[in-house]
Amino acid sequence: MLSKKVRGGNVAYKVDIHKGFDSLSWKFLLLVLTHFGFHPSHILYVDDIFVFYRGDIKSLRNLSIFLKTYGDFSNQYVNNTKSSFSTIDNSARFVTKIQRIISCSHVCLSFNYLGVSIFVGAPKCRFFQPLTDKVKLKQASWKGKSLSMMGRIQLVNMVIIGFLAYSFNMYKWPISLLKAVISKLYLYW
Numbered sequence: 001m002l003s004k005k006v007r008g009g010n011v012a013y014k015v016d017i018h019k020g021f022d023s024l025s026w027k028f029l030l031l032v033l034t035h036f037g038f039h040p041s042h043i044l045y046v047d048d049i050f051v052f053y054r055g056d057i058k059s060l061r062n063l064s065i066f067l068k069t070y071g072d073f074s075n076q077y078v079n080n081t082k083s084s085f086s087t088i089d090n091s092a093r094f095v096t097k098i099q100r101i102i103s104c105s106h107v108c109l110s111f112n113y114l115g116v117s118i119f120v121g122a123p124k125c126r127f128f129q130p131l132t133d134k135v136k137l138k139q140a141s142w143k144g145k146s147l148s149m150m151g152r153i154q155l156v157n158m159v160i161i162g163f164l165a166y167s168f169n170m171y172k173w174p175i176s177l178l179k180a181v182i183s184k185l186y187l188y189w
Helices: 027-035 058-072 092-102 124-144 149-170 175-189
Strands: 011-017 048-054 084-087 110-114 116-117
Touching: 011 058, 048 058, 048 116, 058 092, 084 092, 116 124, 116 149, 124 149, 124 175, 149 175
Parallel strands: none
Antiparallel strands: 011 048, 011 084, 110 116
């Protein structure tokens, strides 16, 4: 999505809502829910939003105005110190233009969002290294425990396979990395 050429460039914007739950205008929320036919019991709270948009000045200003207007109505404002944006074009001129309008920091385009690696291009081993390190750490913490074979299988299935499956649903992992993780799991048994 970000690598697709468009006029003005592409931007990925991770928006953090400042003290989202504490500052939520319940009157606003109930009005919106009722308007769309939902019962107030259907409340879903989110304090992080990930937005992809064009990097031209008009789009940047429109997004900035939208978020400000949303904040005025809902009492949920953007926390610029925790928000960030990423781009393919990392030229100082382009990054400065964006920072002037949305007032947050620029970050490298390889990061985690809600537990999923966000990156450009084909999946590479280095993007998944934090997950493979997590597998090693979990196994190391279990080494001294005297567990039966079934206990070990349960730990692997419930803990390790759980967080790996989430990533497997998002990306096709490099075969070499899959083999390395599987061999580590076999050593544990």
